Amino acid sequence: MSIDDPSRADPEALLAAAERETRGRLRIYLGAAPGVGKTYAMLSAARAVKASGGDVVAGIVETHGRAETEALVADLEMLPRKGVPYRGRLVPEFDLEAALVRRPGLLLVDEYAHSNVDGSRHPKRWQDVQELLAAGIDVWTTLNIQHVESLNDVVQRITGVRVRETVPDTALQKADEMILVDLPSDELIKRLADGKVYIEDTATRAVQSFFKPSNLTALRELALRRVAARVDSDLVERMQGSAIKGPWAAGERLLVCVGPDIAAERVVREAKRLADLMGATWFAVTVERPGHVMSGPDRKRLEAGMRLAQTLGAETRSLVAPDVAAELLRFARFENITQIIIGKARRRRPVAWLRGSLADALVTAADGVAVHVVTAEADEAGGRRFDLPPLGTLPGYAAATLGVAIATGVGLFLSRFVALPNVSMLYLLAVLLPALLYGVWPAIAASALSFLAYNFFFIDPVDTFTVARPHELLALLVFLIVAVLISALAGRAREQTRIAAQRMRATRRLYEFSRKLSALADRGAVAEAAAVELHATLGRPSVILLSDQGALSIGAAWPPEDRLDTASMTAAAWAFDHGEPAGAGTGTLPSVAWLFRPLGGSEGGARIGVVGVERSLDSPLLDTESERIVGSLCDQTAAALVRTMLSAEVTRARTAAETERVRNILLASISHDFRTPLASILGAATSLIDYGPEIPAATRRDLLLQMREEAENLDQMVRNLLSMTRLESGALELHQDWVDVVELMNRAVSAVRRRGATQRFVVTSAPSLPLVKADQSLMDQALGNVVANAVRYAGREARIGLSATVIDGQLVIAVTDDGPGIPAEALPHVFEKFVRASRGTGDGGDGSGLGLAITRGIVEAHGGSVSARSPAPGQRNGTRVALRLPLAPQPETEPAAEEGA
């Protein structure tokens, strides 16, 4: 089957279906108005499911005391409501936790649009339902058409009632089934008159205006259309899913351009309705001009518009380009947009006169793209407030007054010498300066003062405020225009500079932060730095929670804090599990004092933890700029944490590789060291077996001796290996007893002699040398290794001295040779495992590199120490290895009874 097989099922459709299979299924009973019988219909259907053996539980059902409804609920299992404390009383609410624990097959949750009281996990019931669905529970719920977010303004226009509880369209689109519960308008009104309809809002006037036949008809139409559109999209999805060839929807793609004006929300809603009608995907886009700085209120309005678009299911994008129209069209072509929707204020702004409106530009340039222009109604467009500039500071007015005074003084002074054609020029300067420096109001004050002073001092009749000729008023007008224009321009420049400086500070902070992070090696330090940085940036307590095998714990907090209350931890865990913000200012557990954002997890990475910021008293939300900074900080922190985790892993891997390397050296070394004595033994033995009779008797004896010596060598090696293993595992047991060191040295010498050492040995000791408390066989091994080492490396004709003295309360055994010595660079490592001095002229390189390491291990186990010097003290060459052992209080000279104990 080839890839472009047209009859192949659309993977997206299959994917959506697959996701729905693990999720619970949502059924919405949709009605045009209260009282049409949604709850009744839902309960009747639920009873039927229960009758056929379904596991049906009523999570929450509002019967409003109606007998026939209550009768339906009677034999259904009901979840008890949870009392949520609110303003001193307990409000009975739907118990989400209990529902998640009970896990029924089908849960009935009435009133999809309900708002939970503060302190619940989610502010809205539809969010509870989403969580239930995510947990795999099927949910049935009810909804009136006026609660649908995208229809909000339409409903308001029809009925004049503004509905506050809304459900975003995305929450509606998630429904797997939508069932229309319909009742003719007249019948509904009759039911209302009979008192059969429960109206929450008891403002009867509003009710009267709501339940008008015309309204109801309009609402019914809305509901019918909604369900019809839904049925249509179901059909399309099924056809795509099963690859039925059919007449496809035209594949319309919409783009709505959101601007900062008040009509933005209306434009977005319009676009949503259009998109639904066409079954089209849609984008909401803002285009900013580079360098253009939006005022605070403008930015808020723009963001509100974009947020609305997002809740209504649009894909949102922010673009930056100097030419808005061209950028929109470029984006449109790139995304195969077929329809562009823009808003247009009816009252034209002066700027638009100059530039031409966006609508005109789009219509002129759009090719093959339909452009819809939604005109904003006058009150909406006019609703845009003109923000008065700030009043200015006292120094501003003082400077204005001073400036005018100076201008007057200078003017009077100059007019004595020269006749100025127009002194007003000087006043222009006096207006210019406060305008540039202090804003519009001081500048206006300056222009008023200038006018008065000019009038008083320079215009006939002098010394009066009388205006003799009307055209003198022109000066005042000029002053005012200059004041306003210059101060506006300067103010804007100042504002831009301020914002630029602020951004630069933020950028620099971010840069410095990232530099700091890059120097930190472990998780804790990174978390600490991030918490401090967040606190410094936002001025609010911050906390970083890190996940360890899925369990969250505080990694760092600033100011230091080592625990969070249970509710906060719950919110943090929710944010971590769902990968979405939770806590203050979000849709989940908003009553918690902290706002938590997940850390990491973007672009397929693993989620690492959660960042928490305590909400400030005035606002739970972060402003846009802070939001942006927190976002960047989180990204940086996440990256740094990932890096530290990776570097920890690298270290682990490196350690493992090192262990592996050591093991390989050990194996190679052991196999080599065992092979040589084995080769000798095998060779000697086979020689005797094969050629015994032909070999002279003396040589036969030599071969036999060789076999014994090599076997002893092997034994020594095995003992060393075993000791090393015990030393490393800490299982070395010391059987301490009193040991005579001279005897020890003599034994070591005779052991190497027996193994064929040809060197000259000199054993010396201080007179009346004390005994040491030590493990005799281990000390034999320790000293034996040092002596064997000297034999191996010092050369066949070397002189090897063994001496024992007491220095500083320690017994020092020194083995000194006059061989070639150890190279200076190798000296510090001679007591390490598998380190061999380079092969000198010694008669064998068969040391395993374990000998001196074992010596050190044994001596240290006795509480002593080892050292090596080369050349040996007092010599030009050679090596001196010293073993220091602590001296214990000496035993009784007479054999004591404890000896046998």
Place this chain on the structure above:
Amino acid sequence: MTGVSVLVVDDEPAIHRFMAPALAANGYTALRADTGAQALALAVNRRPDIVVLDLGLPDMDGKEVIRRLREWSDIPVVVLSARDREIEKIEALDLGADDFVNKPFGIGELMARLRAALRHRMQEKGETPVLRLGPIEIDIPRHRVLREGVEIKLTPKEFDLVAFLVRHAGRVLTHRQILREVWGPAHEHDTQYLRVYVGQLRTKLEADPANPALILTEPGIGYRAGE
């Protein structure tokens, strides 16, 4: 075989200690070298008949000793090596060593290898037109192979291969040496040719191809024609 001198190169005194009497018992004269430099000097001055060489020497790599020896001499060299150092063995054989013995070894095995190496070096010098290997007779000039007097049909490559192996009978030949000689230098790494051809040869020549007695495998290294 009297008067044959054997140069033993090893830095372990223990090896010399048992080798000297064993060699003497076989009628050989033993020459001892502890380092590579000593070995090269003795090879020049004393002209031994065969060299027993340990690859791990204190002053130079044993392979270096072979390389330098081969610059002027075709004296047989038997390498002593650890069993776990296949690569080293192959390199030594490629450089011109005749055979190898794994350490530790029985003296009898070493003596057998020494005898084989000595004998074949003499045979090679003789350039006989007809080679023999057990029941197999290879007539080089007439390109014929007879088994117990019956002619066996071989392809030209099969003939070249068996002739090369038998000419060096008793000696280990590495895959590379065989491939270079029979197929040419471009095919040094095409060991799969070799496996296929050796399989074919065995079915044609061996009495029991599953337990070959004529063409023996040296695992991981190469082949050797048995005796």
